[in-house]
Amino acid sequence: MFGGSSSVISEETDRIFRFNASSLEAEQLGTIPLATLGAAGVWDSEKEVAYVFGGLPDSTLAVWRYHPPTNSIVELSPYLPVNLAHASAAFFEGDGRVYLVGGHSEQGNAILRFDPSTNRTEALQVDGWPEIGRAHV
Numbered sequence: 001m002f003g004g005s006s007s008v009i010s011e012e013t014d015r016i017f018r019f020n021a022s023s024l025e026a027e028q029l030g031t032i033p034l035a036t037l038g039a040a041g042v043w044d045s046e047k048e049v050a051y052v053f054g055g056l057p058d059s060t061l062a063v064w065r066y067h068p069p070t071n072s073i074v075e076l077s078p079y080l081p082v083n084l085a086h087a088s089a090a091f092f093e094g095d096g097r098v099y100l101v102g103g104h105s106e107q108g109n110a111i112l113r114f115d116p117s118t119n120r121t122e123a124l125q126v127d128g129w130p131e132i133g134r135a136h137v
Contacts, residue, residue, distance in 0.1 A: 013035055013036075013037075014031040014032050014033070014034065014035040014036070015028055015030075015031055015032075016028065016029045016030045016031060016032060016066065016073075017029065018068070029068065029071055030071045030073070032052065032064060032066075032073055033062075033064070033073065033075060034055075034060065034062060036052075036054075036055030036056060036060065036062075037055060037056045037085075038054070038055045038056045038085040038086040038103070038104075039052050039053060039054055039055030039085070040052070040053045040054060040055075040084070040086075040087040040088060040089035040100055040103065041053070041089060042089040042090060042091045042098050043091065044091055044098075044116060046093075046096075047116065048067070048068070048069070049065050049066060049067050049068075050065070050066040050068070051063065051064070051065055051066075051089075051098055051114065051116065052064040052066065053080060053084060053087065053089060053098075053100055053114070054080055054083065054084030054085050054087065054100075054103070055084075055085050056085045060083065060084075060085075061079035061080045061082075061083055061084075062075060062079060062080070063075070063076045063079060063080060063114065063119070063121065064076065065116075076119045077119065078119070078120060078121075079121075080112065080121050081112070081121055081122065081123050082110050082112070082123065084100065084103055084104070084110070084112070085103055085104045086102070086103040086104050087100045087101060087102050087103030087104075087112075088100070088101050088102055088103070089101075096115075096116065096117065097113050097114060097115050097116070098113070098114040098116070099111065099112070099113055099114075100112040100113075100114065100121075110123055111123070111124045111126050112124065
């Protein structure tokens with residue numbers, strides 16, 4: 001788990017946690033470079049890294065790669081093509097890419113595709129996708 005809100009007044013936090021579903025315990029592993037709320041995260045089991053996209057404040061353009069065994073986090077470049085917060089992310093093993101859907105962005109109807117092999121993100125034009133924003137899909 002990356003970032004989030006640390007209080008009832010929604011102060012962004014920079015903490016990284018590992019949650020153990022068997023023991024119902026959480027352990028703080030480290031911190032991310034920017035306190036964030038509403039970032040999207042996804043796990044790449046082949047590379048054993050997590051990718052974190054966007055978030056608040058200011059619907060950031062940042063993309064980070066986190067490697068738990070070394071507790072290292074790297075900000076990747078280039079950044080997201082649009083500011084993004086509260087999106088959903090999914091890793092598709094079929095093509096090895098991450099898809100980001102919904103949330104709040106400059107383009108309310110953005111669907112983004114991130115390629116871990118190039119660290120590039122592109123906005124996709126999807127036939128039939130509504131012209132309105134999709135928050136918290």
